[in-house]
Amino acid sequence: MSARFFATLAAVTALAAGCVSSDPPAVIPGGGPLCASGRYWTRGDTGDNFMHPGRACVQCHTESARGPIFTVAGTLFNAMHEENECFGNSGDPTTGLKTWIEVVDQTNRPFIIEPNISGNFYTTHEFRFPLKRVRVITPSGQFLQMDDPPSGDCNSCHTREGTAGAPGRVYAPNNGR
Ligand code: HEC
Ligand code: HEC
Numbered sequence: 001m002s003a004r005f006f007a008t009l010a011a012v013t014a015l016a017a018g019c020v021s022s023d024p025p026a027v028i029p030g031g032g033p034l035c036a037s038g039r040y041w042t043r044g045d046t047g048d049n050f051m052h053p054g055r056a057c058v059q060c061h062t063e064s065a066r067g068p069i070f071t072v073a074g075t076l077f078n079a080m081h082e083e084n085e086c087f088g089n090s091g092d093p094t095t096g097l098k099t100w101i102e103v104v105d106q107t108n109r110p111f112i113i114e115p116n117i118s119g120n121f122y123t124t125h126e127f128r129f130p131l132k133r134v135r136v137i138t139p140s141g142q143f144l145q146m147d148d149p150p151s152g153d154c155n156s157c158h159t160r161e162g163t164a165g166a167p168g169r170v171y172a173p174n175n176g177r
Contacts, residue, residue: 074154088119
């Protein structure tokens with residue numbers, strides 16, 4: 001099952017890589033970002049569940065001393081190289097089934113977080129750090145995994161182009177439009 005997920009991802013990755021290197025800036029005529037979902041956040045720093053998809057949630061909330069201090073937070077996207085503020089992926093729109101973020105800490109108990117319709121996922125659950133593993137699990141049970149994430153601020157590394165060696169966004173193929 002996971003083999004098919006990886007095969008699909010390879011195709012999507014190849015497409016996205018082509019776009020990033022040759023295309024003009026990913027904006028639409030109104031000036032907003034070009035998003036696979038066709039929707040994006042426009043309300044600045046207004047505190048909200050859907051705010052700033054793609055940006056580093058924990059870093060901003062900590063530095064500004066405003067907003068909840070999440071233990072794990074980030075955004076699930078439809079594609080590897082989506083712009084900041086693009087609404088991402090929350091699951092399969094036809095079945096309503098969610099794509100899950102599964103976090104395993106030192107207790108070995110899996111903790112599931114469901115992204116909301118902006119793709120944002122977050123929790124203040126008291127994990128026992130360091131985290132052992134995170135997985136993106138699709139409604140059909142396929143998954144992508146990262147071992148030993150050094151922090152729960154997923155978007156700090158999973159930027160559009162990838163920071164600190166990350167391949168790009170946390171994402172699952174674009175069934176979340
Ligand atoms: C550039 C700064 C910044 C970033 C990035 C940011 N936030 Fe916020 N967030 C804020 C501020 C400021 C508030 C508090 C607003 C207030 O007090 O009115 C807040 C508040 C919130 C709240 C509380 C809303 C409420 O009803 O009280 C949630 C939920 C939230 N943020 C989620 C997120 C998530 C998820 C992310 C990452 C995808 C994120 N934020 C990224 C600045 C940010
Ligand atoms: C310090 C940077 C950093 C942070 C923080 C981070 N990641 Fe990663 N992530 C990476 C790197 C580097 C890779 C690629 C190498 C690997 O898998 O370890 C990766 C890979 C992944 C993959 C596998 C992608 C693929 O195509 O196989 C997933 C899924 C993932 N991360 C999810 C997350 C989630 C969810 C969080 C937040 C809990 C997170 N990451 C936090 C750097 C980070």
